[in-house]
Amino acid sequence: MGRTVGIDLGTTYSLVAYMEGGHPRVIRGPYGTPLCPSVVSVDADGRVVVGEPARRRLLTQSDRTIYSVKRLMGRGVADVQDELKLFPFHIDAGSQNVIRVRLGDRVFTPPEISAFILRELKSWAEDFFKEPVDRAVVTVPAYFNDAQRQATKDAGRLAGLEVLRLVNEPTAAALAYGLHEQSAAADGQMVAVYDFGGGTFDISILKLVSTGEGDIYQVLATNGDTHLGGDDIDNVLRAAEWEEIRKSGLNGFSRTGEDAQVLREAVIAAKHELSVLDKTFVKFPAPDGGWYKREITREEFERAIAPIIERTIGPVKLALADAHLQPPQVEEVVLVGGSTRIPLVRRRVEDFFGRKPHFELNPDEVVALGAAVQADILESGVKNMLLLDVTPLSLGIETMGGVIAKIIPRNSTIPASAQELYTTGVDHQTGIDIHVLQGERELAKDCRSLARFQLKIPPAPAGHARVEVKFLIDANGILQVHARDLHTAEARTIEVQPSYGLSDVEVEKMLEDSIEYAEQDFSERQLIEARTESEIILLATSKALADDVAAELSGEERRNIDAAISLLRAAMTGADYKLVRVRVDALNQATMRLAELMMNRVLHVAVEGKRLEEV
Amino acid sequence: MNVSAQTESACWSCHAPHFGGHFCAACGKIQPLPRGTDYFALFGLPQKLWMDCAELEKLFHQLSWKLHPDNFVRAGEYERGLSLERSSQLNDAYRALREPVSRVEYLLAHAGMRKEGAAKQQAPPELLEEVFELNESLDELRAVRASSSDGAELAALKNRLHAEARKFEAKLHEVDEELKRIAVEWDAALDAPADEAKKKALMSWMNDVLNRRSYIRNLVANVQKELAEV
Numbered sequence: 001m002g003r004t005v006g007i008d009l010g011t012t013y014s015l016v017a018y019m020e021g022g023h024p025r026v027i028r029g030p031y032g033t034p035l036c037p038s039v040v041s042v043d044a045d046g047r048v049v050v051g052e053p054a055r056r057r058l059l060t061q062s063d064r065t066i067y068s069v070k071r072l073m074g075r076g077v078a079d080v081q082d083e084l085k086l087f088p089f090h091i092d093a094g095s096q097n098v099i100r101v102r103l104g105d106r107v108f109t110p111p112e113i114s115a116f117i118l119r120e121l122k123s124w125a126e127d128f129f130k131e132p133v134d135r136a137v138v139t140v141p142a143y144f145n146d147a148q149r150q151a152t153k154d155a156g157r158l159a160g161l162e163v164l165r166l167v168n169e170p171t172a173a174a175l176a177y178g179l180h181e182q183s184a185a186a187d188g189q190m191v192a193v194y195d196f197g198g199g200t201f202d203i204s205i206l207k208l209v210s211t212g213e214g215d216i217y218q219v220l221a222t223n224g225d226t227h228l229g230g231d232d233i234d235n236v237l238r239a240a241e242w243e244e245i246r247k248s249g250l251n252g253f254s255r256t257g258e259d260a261q262v263l264r265e266a267v268i269a270a271k272h273e274l275s276v277l278d279k280t281f282v283k284f285p286a287p288d289g290g291w292y293k294r295e296i297t298r299e300e301f302e303r304a305i306a307p308i309i310e311r312t313i314g315p316v317k318l319a320l321a322d323a324h325l326q327p328p329q330v331e332e333v334v335l336v337g338g339s340t341r342i343p344l345v346r347r348r349v350e351d352f353f354g355r356k357p358h359f360e361l362n363p364d365e366v367v368a369l370g371a372a373v374q375a376d377i378l379e380s381g382v383k384n385m386l387l388l389d390v391t392p393l394s395l396g397i398e399t400m401g402g403v404i405a406k407i408i409p410r411n412s413t414i415p416a417s418a419q420e421l422y423t424t425g426v427d428h429q430t431g432i433d434i435h436v437l438q439g440e441r442e443l444a445k446d447c448r449s450l451a452r453f454q455l456k457i458p459p460a461p462a463g464h465a466r467v468e469v470k471f472l473i474d475a476n477g478i479l480q481v482h483a484r485d486l487h488t489a490e491a492r493t494i495e496v497q498p499s500y501g502l503s504d505v506e507v508e509k510m511l512e513d514s515i516e517y518a519e520q521d522f523s524e525r526q527l528i529e530a531r532t533e534s535e536i537i538l539l540a541t542s543k544a545l546a547d548d549v550a551a552e553l554s555g556e557e558r559r560n561i562d563a564a565i566s567l568l569r570a571a572m573t574g575a576d577y578k579l580v581r582v583r584v585d586a587l588n589q590a591t592m593r594l595a596e597l598m599m600n601r602v603l604h605v606a607v608e609g610k611r612l613e614e615v
Numbered sequence: 616m617n618v619s620a621q622t623e624s625a626c627w628s629c630h631a632p633h634f635g636g637h638f639c640a641a642c643g644k645i646q647p648l649p650r651g652t653d654y655f656a657l658f659g660l661p662q663k664l665w666m667d668c669a670e671l672e673k674l675f676h677q678l679s680w681k682l683h684p685d686n687f688v689r690a691g692e693y694e695r696g697l698s699l700e701r702s703s704q705l706n707d708a709y710r711a712l713r714e715p716v717s718r719v720e721y722l723l724a725h726a727g728m729r730k731e732g733a734a735k736q737q738a739p740p741e742l743l744e745e746v747f748e749l750n751e752s753l754d755e756l757r758a759v760r761a762s763s764s765d766g767a768e769l770a771a772l773k774n775r776l777h778a779e780a781r782k783f784e785a786k787l788h789e790v791d792e793e794l795k796r797i798a799v800e801w802d803a804a805l806d807a808p809a810d811e812a813k814k815k816a817l818m819s820w821m822n823d824v825l826n827r828r829s830y831i832r833n834l835v836a837n838v839q840k841e842l843a844e845v
Contacts, residue, residue: 164688209676216676378688386680412710415684415703472703475684 002132004164004379005125006172006371008139009114009152011070011199011229012338014038015365016121016136017372018129024176024369024376029124035364036124038198040116041065042103043528050120053529058261060535062088064104068231069117071199072099072110073155074148076500083227086235088260097500111151111502112510115158122159135162137375139367140477141200142168143224143315143392145438146450147500149478154507164378166476170195170204171389172370173336174217176361178208178385179373192319192330194349194357195367196312197337199229203316205323205330214384221322221411222392223315230271230339233305237267240304241282244294252287259287274301275341285540289547289598302344309348316352322411333357338364388413391473398435398444407471410440417472421486428459434469436479449499455483455492467492530580534572537584541565541591549597557593564590627693637682637701645682645697653725654708663805664718664798675709716828719794719821728818731826739827742786749779749834753841760844773842780838783831790828797821 006024008015013035017026026034031052041054042064049057057065071083076097084091092100092107100107118138125133138161140152149166156163170193177191188209195202202224209216241263245253253259266284273280279297286292320327333349335357340346349357361369377383390411396404397420407418422432432455439447457465466486473479483492497503502510541561544550553561568583626633631641635656638645655662658674682705687698711721723729738746756772801817 165685211673211676211680213680216679218676378685381686381689383686386683386685388679388683409710413706415699416706416710417703418707472699474699 002134003125003129004135004137004375005121005133006137006139006368006373006375007118007121008169008172008368008371009070009118009155010038010367011068011197011231012038013198013364014117014121015368016125017365017368018125019372019376024179024372026365026368027121027124027128029120034368036117036120037067038070038117039065039067040069040103040113042106044104046106047528048116049528049532050116053532056532056536059258059265060532060539061104062258062261063090066090066101066103066113068199069101069110069113071227071231072101073114074110074145074151074500075099079500087231088256098502098506109502111154111507112158114152114155118155118159118161122161134160135164135375135379137165137167137371137378138163139169139172139371140166141195141197141224141226142170142202142204142219142222142389143200143226144477145226145393145448146477146479147448147498148226149476150498150501153476153478154502157507158510163476165374166478167371167374167387168202168204168219168222168389168477169197169200169367170202170222170336171206171217171219171387172368172374173334173361173366174204174206174208174370175373175385175387176366176370177334177358178215178217180361189332190325190330191332191334192316192353193334193336194312194316194340195224195336196339196345197229198339199227199231201225201228201312201315203312203319205319205325214386216386216388218388218413219390219411220325221319222390223319223322224392225311225315228308228311229337232308233271233339233342234264234268236304236308237271237282237301238263241267241294244282245292248292248294250286250292253292270296271301271342274298275343285543287543289543289549298343305342305344309342309345313348313352327353330355335359336363336366389475389477390414391416391477393438393448394440395450395471395473395479396437396439396444396447397471398437402444404437404439404442404444404447408473412473414473414477415475417470419468419470422455422465422467422469424457424460424462424465427462429462429465430457430459431455432457432465432467436471436481450479451481451496451498453481453494453496455494469494526577527575527580530577530584531572533584534568534580537587538565538568541587541594544591544594544598547598550594552597553594557590560590561587561594637678645687645694645701647697648700648704652704654704654711654721657705657708658712661805662722663802664715664722665802666712666718668713671709671713675705678705715798716791716794716825719798720825723818723822723825726818728815728822729825730822731829737830739830742831745779745782745786746834749776749783749838752776752779753838756841776838776842780835780842783835783838787828787831787835790824790831794821794824794828797824 006017015026015034015036017024028034029036029051036051037055039051039054039058041049041057041061043049054065058067066089068087071087072080072089077091077095077099080099083089090102092102094100098109100109101113122133136156138152138156140149152166153163173193173195174191188207191206191208193204193206202222204222205220207218207220209218242255262284266282270280270282279295281293282296283291283293330353333353333355335349340359340363346357374387377385391408391414392410394406394410395408396406399405407420408416424432433452434455435444435452436450437444437447438450441447455467468484468486470482471479472482481494481496483494485492564587568587571580571583624633625631626639626642626644626646628644629639629642631639633639633646682698682702684695684698684702687695711717720729752772752775756776759769759772797817797820804813804817
């Protein structure tokens with residue numbers, strides 16, 4: 001039996017953590033950071049690249065690379081149509097209820113792509129422990145519905161991990177903070193966790209109670225938006241910047257492909273800087289050489305993103321209402337997720353709750369740390385904390401006229417169950433159709449279809465059959481359905497057809513087919529990374545050589561550059577990553593003066609029209 | 616734990632006799648939940664309608680601590696199933712028992728005495744006149760709104776409806792008070808102990824009150840919905 005870890009499978013970054021001596025710790029990957037970008041790329045040779053090297057491929061091979069796949073988990077093609085306008089997801093024509101994404105000439109489902117990320121983290125952990133790792137607690141947004149949770153579990157399975165438990169992200173963060181602060185009181189303490197990440201927003205209201213035996217983290221209510229996050233802020237900034245680019249008359253810059261990724265990286269960099277500075281530049285290398293540079297103030301930034309941040313307040317109010325609390329009754333507020341670094345977010349949260357929120361623990365790491373704590377509790381059986389979480393959405397069944405009958409209300413503590421008795425309406429009826437949905441609306445068409453199934457009934461007069469169906473939401477927040485014939489007291493098997501997801505059979509087949517996306521060994525990975533670096537520098541060099549300033553190079557300088565380029569290209573076709581690295585350095589050296597020339601040229605693109613030295 | 620013994624059974628693991636309760640007294644293994652176990656019994660409480668909410672919460676926390684699936688992750692499949700069963704029932708029970716009205720609803724439903732049906736849609740006789748007036752006001756409101764005439768007329772009508780709705784909210788309060796009185800009688804009847812006929816009569820009365828309550832609540836909700844529309 002291998003080791004158990006906690007994993008935060010995030011929209012933008014994923015992390016893996018473990019417990020050591022009563023403290024959770026993150027595991028660092030080969031780049032020395034615990035943050036693994038949730039980016040996956042597929043080589044022309046069919047090799048899968050994950051993380052930082054894949055992220056760089058966004059700039060060179062964006063049609064083979066995908067980011068924010070979490071946005072596609074548990075959703076059908078119809079659901080993501082709006083997203084497609086803002087994200088470069090290449091959806092395969094064959095997709096319907098399970099999305100199929102095209103990367104290069106290969107097609108994958110979102111759980112398969114997430115599985116690559118999980119495998120990467122699994123290998124980090126195995127490298128670290130020098131032992132196999134086969135079990136994990138994986139976190140999900142609290143507001144994820146059944147299909148999204150099931151997709152996450154499927155991803156775990158595909159990655160060769162037994163998912164011991166899916167834990168809601170805000171609850172995991174609360175665990176990490178609770179351990180850190182050791183602050184639970186006997187009469188209960190009210191805590192709000194405001195989790196604003198790359199793609200999802202969650203608000204959870206918890207009561208922390210210290211009992212004789214340990215601390216209970218009881219979620220009272222949760223709410224959120226599974227499509228609201230840093231990505232949306234980035235998209236607003238991109239759209240605004242695109243307007244500026246258009247006005248500036250910059251030529252040859254595309255709205256799609258690699259150029260779109262260049263712009264995206266530029267606005268993200270500016271966004272990060274504006275958390276610390278009052279103003280900065282949105283800048284990127286322009287297609288005709290030189291740089292596009294535009295000053296952006298924190299004020300402009302805040303004006304642009306204020307509506308997005310305001311969208312988080314609605315769910316907060318709803319959660320508080322369900323918890324029967326007023327903002328002042330919340331004693332502690334905890335900030336989680338990279339987007340909570342933005343000063344406007346912190347101000348708005350402080351405004352709303354009337355107190356300063358906590359952010360002592362790293363907002364990027366705290367969820368993974370909490371997952372590790374929970375993994376340890378489940379593994380070791382040593383329990384001093386218990387999480388009592390809730391289901392975020394009401395569970396209902398469709399009845400006559402397309403109306404929903406709610407059988408398990410939202411924010412019910414899980415596990416939770418409900419029972420319904422079914423009979424036939426017509427003589428010799430041999431099947432009863434049941435449609436299960438999640439959501440708060442009155443009509444089935446406005447709620448989220450979860451699954452359909454049919455009870456098989458032996459022929460009998462109408463009204464004779466007595467089948468008791470039990471709907472059970474387990475500790476992962478996932479639905480199980482059991483049927484019992486009351487006449488025979490026998491359990492009946494039911495085949496549930498998920499509305500948006502892979503069936504068990506499909507997952508099994510994927511595991512069997514397990515095409516060799518096996519973990520690359522160390523040197524293979526190094527080679528891939530080195531090749532990616534080469535691609536980037538070759539691209540930059542060819543752009544620079546096409547620029548006017550290249551004419552200022554001496555004949556000898558030019559020859560040196562050309563030679564360095566051929567040597568690098570030759571090395572890239574080989575398998576010696578060290579040689580590739582050496583040749584990359586050589587090209588960097590050869591192009592140093594060219595780079596200087598590029599930097600010194602007068603900018604004719606910046607709106608202010610100032611020379612670089614004057615800016 | 617005070618759970619009334621149903622039938623004597625044996626522990627599935629050590630075969631010691633088991634008289635009810637979440638765990639075997641001898642070996643400590645979690646036990647299957649007998650069908651039809653009522654929510655009060657799950658908490659080890661009598662079927663009384665008055666409850667100390669703080670005490671109930673404490674019991675809920677204590678029992679959650681023992682029964683939660685987290686404790687059984689490494690146990691066999693059978694035990695994990697038992698834990699899932701007991702903890703989901705515990706959570707369902709807490710949801711039902713923590714609010715006074717749902718507590719009554721549950722008591723009646725479990726005893727097979729909860730009858731809604733037509734009664735839920737009919738106005739209670741003593742309210743017939745007020746309901747009639749309210750419906751008239753609602754019709755007027757809809758007509759004025761449709762004709763989109765005089766803003767002042769609309770405002771006046773809205774005010775009248777607000778006042779009528781408030782009268783019904785007051786009635787709701789009266790109904791809740793009545794429910795409290797019956798609850799006290801019920802608890803006393805349990806202590807006496809009263810015979811089945813008396814208990815049935817009380818439950819029947821509670822059923823009527825619940826139906827009246829549902830009716831008034833729906834009425835008030837509908838009015839508020841109409842008023843919310845511009």
